[in-house]
Amino acid sequence: MDPALGVLWRTQHALSPLVMCLPEDLWEKRSSNTIYFKRSPLPEDWTQLRRYSRRIQRITHPKMFTLPRLEEEILRAVLTPDVFGSLFPSLHTLDFTILSIASPVIGLLKSVLSPRITDLSFALPQNVDADTIRGLFEAILRMARSLEILRISSFGFSSFEMNLAGQDFPYLHDLSLSHNILLSSQSLLHLAGLRYLRKLNFRLPNNFDGALLRSAPRAFSALQHVKINTNALPQCTAFFSSIVSAHLESVSFFYDTQTPSTDLTAFLHQVHLTCTRTPTFHTLALQHNIQLSFHK
Structure with a gap:
């Protein structure tokens, strides 16, 4: 393992630099400073990405607002359990607010929980239904049993x-x-x-x-x-x-x-x-x- 690459990728404040390591025919950045897929990713596309993603140990603040955002389709693809688990075998610290604070995406957090996660932060969005949050809490208790740090903030009042x-x-x-x-x-x-x-x-x-x-x-x-x-x-x-x-x-x-x-x-x-x-x-x-x- 290249030590310099390990240091470079160990802590990330956004996922867009990683996504931009995918094949160039897969994605594009539009004028809204948002990255979109041009086609559906293939298994070999994710394999190419693992050279870098397997070195990531922390996804955390400070959030890099100047970097491109990821369109929801890309987030959903990355947060697929099989994809996320294979991409980030070393991840132990996850601040989900770096990835998204949107109501449609927060439920995907439970798909990427694992005993490897020891530090977890996320925010409850506005207008999120109680069943989604109840399912998320139950998943955390069941799947993230090694947690040492848990921080939950909120943008709503329910x-x-x-x-x-x-x-x-x-x-x-x-x-x-x-x-x-x-x-x-x-x-x-x-x-x-x-x-x-x-x-x-x-x-x-x-x-x-x-x-x-x-x-x-x-x-x-x-x-x-x-x-x-x-x-x-x-x-x-x-x-x-x-x-x-x-x-x-x-x-x-x-x-x-x-x-x-x-x-x-x-x-x-x-x-x-x-x-x-x-x-x-x-x-x-x-x-x-x-x-x-x-x-x-």
């Missing part, structure tokens, strides 16, 4: 539920979920027991009960950084008090509703307890999400 249990994500150490991805009580208990989870960013459900996590042995024993959105400050306090990690460094809490001074006093008391027992703790952020309403 809520989706993710259910975690059993042996889901045993190696996870960084989880970031958009505000509209809801975790059940069972899922929270599952996260609390993950032995490697160090970074956590998500929204607590409105019906969160702190007693749930107090019943969990060694809840969040490895957490270092926490960012939580929730409805009310007492929920922040309850979650904060459940963390037993001796390595906690920073917490950020964002809550929606106005709170009386007694709730703030209880929260600050928990801050004092955490500072006393956790010498690594150094950063605290607390913010009320001001919600404005106008009436005629």
Whole structure:
């Protein structure tokens, strides 16, 4: 293997440079700076591409907006399970937003998941149906069991539920979920027991009960950084008090509703307890999400 080629192709911020390595009679770039197929690709076309694609380990940000875009037909061809698996045998980091954020394409992500993927990021598009997202979540849990990092953002406002249990994500150490991805009580208990989870960013459900996590042995024993959105400050306090990690460094809490001074006093008391027992703790952020309403 040519070491220079390995370095050149190891990390990619777009797929268009790779597609432009296909035979010239297969594709064309039009005035819209978009690449289209001129004919259907043959198996030998993909074989020619593997010289480069097999070296790619990461498809990730920063996204290269100046490079040509790929027309949806090309994306669908590349994201065919057999094609994708043979093209990218070394891929372990995939930010799907590099490839697409479009509703018609997001469902194809589940076709390219594999145990080789350890770092996965994607965004939920606007106007995507619940069945598509439910199927995607189920596929991630079933097919990407080696995930260490999972980040899900969103361009929409519809809520989706993710259910975690059993042996889901045993190696996870960084989880970031958009505000509209809801975790059940069972899922929270599952996260609390993950032995490697160090970074956590998500929204607590409105019906969160702190007693749930107090019943969990060694809840969040490895957490270092926490960012939580929730409805009310007492929920922040309850979650904060459940963390037993001796390595906690920073917490950020964002809550929606106005709170009386007694709730703030209880929260600050928990801050004092955490500072006393956790010498690594150094950063605290607390913010009320001001919600404005106008009436005629």
